[in-house]
Amino acid sequence: MVRHRTGRGIGFADEGPYDRDADGVLWIRQAIARGSGRPLFPTVHALRQRRTVSRMLCQVCGADTLKHDPERQLFVLKDVGRPIEEGELTTAAPVCPPCALIAVEHCPHLRGHVAAWVERPLPWGVAGILYDRDTLSPVPGDDLTKVAYGDPARHWLVATRQVLSLNGCTAVFKDTGYLLPAGAVGPQRPLPREAVTT
Numbered sequence: 001m002v003r004h005r006t007g008r009g010i011g012f013a014d015e016g017p018y019d020r021d022a023d024g025v026l027w028i029r030q031a032i033a034r035g036s037g038r039p040l041f042p043t044v045h046a047l048r049q050r051r052t053v054s055r056m057l058c059q060v061c062g063a064d065t066l067k068h069d070p071e072r073q074l075f076v077l078k079d080v081g082r083p084i085e086e087g088e089l090t091t092a093a094p095v096c097p098p099c100a101l102i103a104v105e106h107c108p109h110l111r112g113h114v115a116a117w118v119e120r121p122l123p124w125g126v127a128g129i130l131y132d133r134d135t136l137s138p139v140p141g142d143d144l145t146k147v148a149y150g151d152p153a154r155h156w157l158v159a160t161r162q163v164l165s166l167n168g169c170t171a172v173f174k175d176t177g178y179l180l181p182a183g184a185v186g187p188q189r190p191l192p193r194e195a196v197t198t
């Protein structure tokens with residue numbers, strides 16, 4: 001890792017035109033992760049996550065959830081002891097309703113989960129590995145650091161995930177049908193507005 005020629009961030013010594021996104025954020029390369037010796041961040045799926053989140057593709061089947069319902073997307077997140085809040089930040093991609101069941105059955109981190117229909121999932125920023133401005137080494141920590149687009153701190157980060165903010169959220173219950181197998185539930189089915197229980 002080297003200091004960027006502007007002095008206000010990090011960069012790769014052999015940086016190429018595809019190493020940064022439109023906001024100037026540096027994105028992880030597979031070779032960097034292998035050589036770092038750090039605990040394995042979920043780097044393998046960085047490109048896939050970026051693609052699914054930026055295009056609103058279902059995280060299970062890859063289908064375009066905007067085609068399924070252009071007005072709202074279904075998000076299933078790990079349970080943090082409360083419903084999904086307005087402006088909730090997440091690195092999760094949406095799921096199409098038939099895939100919600102598959103997601104919660106096959107993703108261990110979704111064993112306990114909350115869900116919401118979201119009208120406006122908006123690009124918020126990136127999550128990744130933060131680097132120290134003096135040592136140019138990764139700042140110790142277990143969690144990925146989230147940085148908003150426009151925040152100068154993003155220049156000291158190697159992104160591994162795109163982050164969305166969820167706006168226009170309507171929490172849904174487990175028992176309202178969104179977790180039923182394909183064919184048993186339609187996207188038009190009315191959903192109650194009570195708080196989520198898990």
Ligand SMILES: [Zn+2]
Nearest residue numbers: 058061096099
């Ligand atoms: Zn799907």
